[in-house]
Amino acid sequence: MPNAILDPTGRTPVPREPGGAPRAARxxxxxxxRIGLLENTKHNADRMLDEIAAxxxxxxxxxxxxxxxxxxxxxxxxxxxxxxxFVEGCDVVITGVGDCGSCSASAVADGVVFEAAGLPAAVxxxxxFVTTADAMADLRGAPGYAYATTAHPVxxxxxxxxxxRAKHLVADVVALLTDGSR
Amino acid sequence: xxxxxxxxxxxxxxxxDMAxxxxxxxxEQGWSxxxxxxxxxxxxxERFLATVDxxxxxxxxxxxxxxxxVTVELAAINAAMAGCRPEYFPVVLAAWDALVLERSTGGGxxxxxxxxxxxxxxxxxxxxxxxxNGAGGVFGPGFRANMTIGRAxxxxxxxxxxxxxxxxxxxxxxxxxxxxxxxxxxEAESPWEPLSVEAGVGPGVSAVSATLLRTSEFVDNRHTSSxxxxxxxxxxTLSRTGAWIFRNASAGVVFCPEHAQMLAAAGFGRxxxxxxxxEHCGRMVSDLAAVxxxxxxxxxxxxxxxxxxxxxxxxxxSAEPKNLLLAVAGARNAGISMVVRIFSDWSGxxxxxxxxxRAEVGA
Numbered sequence: 001m002p003n004a005i006l007d008p009t010g011r012t013p014v015p016r017e018p019g020g021a022p023r024a025a026r027x028x029x030x031x032x033x034r035i036g037l038l039e040n041t042k043h044n045a046d047r048m049l050d051e052i053a054a055x056x057x058x059x060x061x062x063x064x065x066x067x068x069x070x071x072x073x074x075x076x077x078x079x080x081x082x083x084x085x086f087v088e089g090c091d092v093v094i095t096g097v098g099d100c101g102s103c104s105a106s107a108v109a110d111g112v113v114f115e116a117a118g119l120p121a122a123v124x125x126x127x128x129f130v131t132t133a134d135a136m137a138d139l140r141g142a143p144g145y146a147y148a149t150t151a152h153p154v155x156x157x158x159x160x161x162x163x164x165r166a167k168h169l170v171a172d173v174v175a176l177l178t179d180g181s182r
Numbered sequence: 183x184x185x186x187x188x189x190x191x192x193x194x195x196x197x198x199d200m201a202x203x204x205x206x207x208x209x210e211q212g213w214s215x216x217x218x219x220x221x222x223x224x225x226x227x228e229r230f231l232a233t234v235d236x237x238x239x240x241x242x243x244x245x246x247x248x249x250x251x252v253t254v255e256l257a258a259i260n261a262a263m264a265g266c267r268p269e270y271f272p273v274v275l276a277a278w279d280a281l282v283l284e285r286s287t288g289g290g291x292x293x294x295x296x297x298x299x300x301x302x303x304x305x306x307x308x309x310x311x312x313x314x315n316g317a318g319g320v321f322g323p324g325f326r327a328n329m330t331i332g333r334a335x336x337x338x339x340x341x342x343x344x345x346x347x348x349x350x351x352x353x354x355x356x357x358x359x360x361x362x363x364x365x366x367x368x369e370a371e372s373p374w375e376p377l378s379v380e381a382g383v384g385p386g387v388s389a390v391s392a393t394l395l396r397t398s399e400f401v402d403n404r405h406t407s408s409x410x411x412x413x414x415x416x417x418x419t420l421s422r423t424g425a426w427i428f429r430n431a432s433a434g435v436v437f438c439p440e441h442a443q444m445l446a447a448a449g450f451g452r453x454x455x456x457x458x459x460x461e462h463c464g465r466m467v468s469d470l471a472a473v474x475x476x477x478x479x480x481x482x483x484x485x486x487x488x489x490x491x492x493x494x495x496x497x498x499x500s501a502e503p504k505n506l507l508l509a510v511a512g513a514r515n516a517g518i519s520m521v522v523r524i525f526s527d528w529s530g531x532x533x534x535x536x537x538x539x540r541a542e543v544g545a
Contacts, residue, residue, distance in 0.1 A: 002184070002223075003184055003223035003224055003225065004223070004224070005204060005207060005208065005221045005222065005223065006222045006223065006224065006227060006259050007211075007259075008213055008222070008256060008259040008260045008263055008337065008341040008342065009213070009256075009341045009342060009344065010250075010251070010252075010253065010256045010341075010342055011250075011344065041481055043481075043483055043485065073289055074290070075247065075289040075290025075291075075293065076246055076247055076289060076290075077246060077247055100290070100294070100295055100352070101290060101293040101294045101295045101351070101352030101353070102247070102289065102290020102291075102293040102294060102352075103290065104352075105247065105293065105350060106247055106290070109247060129352065131348060131349060132293070132349060132350055132352050135349045135350055136247075136350070139248055139344075
């Protein structure tokens with residue numbers, strides 16, 4: 001009997017939640033919703049989130065942005081205290097922009113955590129990073145996790161171009177944050 | 183458990199067909215970086231683990247974003263797969279530990295679009311004992327220890343962390359030499375104290391220094407006998423705008439012996455070289471404006487501004503070693519050195535190589 005060939009990964013299969021990862025309950029629309037924004041320091045991320053939030057207030061009845069935070073380590077998952085702050089203070093959260101090798105995956109990981117904590121989340125990623133974002137969703141037991149994408153590149157856009165992107169993204173963000181009944 | 187010592191076998195009894203099948207099996211599992219792997223059995227793993235005095239289940243690296251960990255045993259399996267000999271393993275562990283000290287490797291460095299490559303510099307008697315090349319062709323192939331120690335790091339990242347190209351690794355182009363830049367410092371021909379001594383380890387102690395690079399670029403200067411002219415040539419290459427993305431950048435120079443000796447003869451130690459380059463490396467604001475990199479926002483990333491007054495932006499944040507790693511390697515046959523581009527900054531700390539006492543190996 002020959003010796004076995006050893007596995008170099010040390011990996012044990014991820015247990016899958018029956019029925020998929022938990023998802024926060026959705027409201028039919030955003031009327032009166034308090035918005036939280038978690039930006040990840042990527043160039044134009046803060047502007048993009050602000051523009052989307054302004055449209056949610058102006059056109060979809062959201063109350064206002066009540067919490068703006070910057071993720072200090074964009075590659076890593078948001079710390080528990082930061083997640084708790086959003087869960088306590090907001091009705092919905094928008095986060096991104098996933099615009100690099102690590103922060104795209106990490107934005108999706110945050111979205112999965114927000115959902116499990118009961119807070120509907122809309123993650124924004126550049127469309128150049130969907131493979132790594134989807135891989136992270138798989139790793140977090142949330143295969144097929146839905147997020148909004150915008151065309152790459154984002155960092156070089158002018159303020160006017162960012163505003164234009166936000167106009168195109170807002171319908172996707174509303175769809176991600178509501179139950180679609182209205 | 184069969185334990186065949188490969189060195190004691192009659193070559194005529196070796197089975198190439200079985201070996202090939204085992205190599206193909208490793209490819210099929212997705213473990214390979216593209217080159218053939220050494221299939222690892224328990225006896226081979228035990229020979230690796232016997233070279234160090236560390237528990238196999240000791241966790242030596244963890245990435246919270248994936249909840250994946252590297253243990254001493256996983257590192258040993260990957261080092262063996264990479265083609266290392268068991269006695270290289272203490273150097274692999276020291277290189278890994280040195281990389282863990284780097285700020286960038288605990289964040290998203292291994293996933294980055296820049297696809298950074300470890301630079302591993304070995305000092306001390308272990309370099310000679312293991313045949314780690316520090317002389318001619320130091321960045322090139324031809325030496326088992328140099329090639330396989332660097333490769334071992336790459337396989338650990340790929341397999342133990344699960345960071346693979348096109349998926350969790352998002353390198354836009356990556357760079358030549360990724361996973362192969364393991365060099366010995368040429369202590370015999372360096373005029374300066376070993377890099378490891380500057381990085382906090384005692385003289386004569388084998389140690390590894392490591393950081394992540396974005397690229398390397400040669401400086402060929404066989405043209406001047408002036409130390410200042412030579413340093414100015416390095417400053418020009420170091421100060422290129424293309425590699426400069428934040429307020430400041432960190433870099434390094436792997437000097438060939440000829441350049442290092444010329445500088446030393448003119449009275450330059452490592453600290454003096456660093457001070458000279460910290461003062462002279464940089465660009466005029468107008469140069470930076472011409473390429474859209476003059477703006478300095480509060481997040482530290484440069485951007486196109488166009489409104490700044492004339493002035494000079496220094497490249498290096500300071501003359502500390504963390505901003506400018508200086509080593510000596512290569513042959514003494516020409517004035518050809520290598521400028522290297524550090525991904526974030528260098529920890530400035532070397533890690534001693536901790537091998538188990540030889541008498542205990544195999545006991």
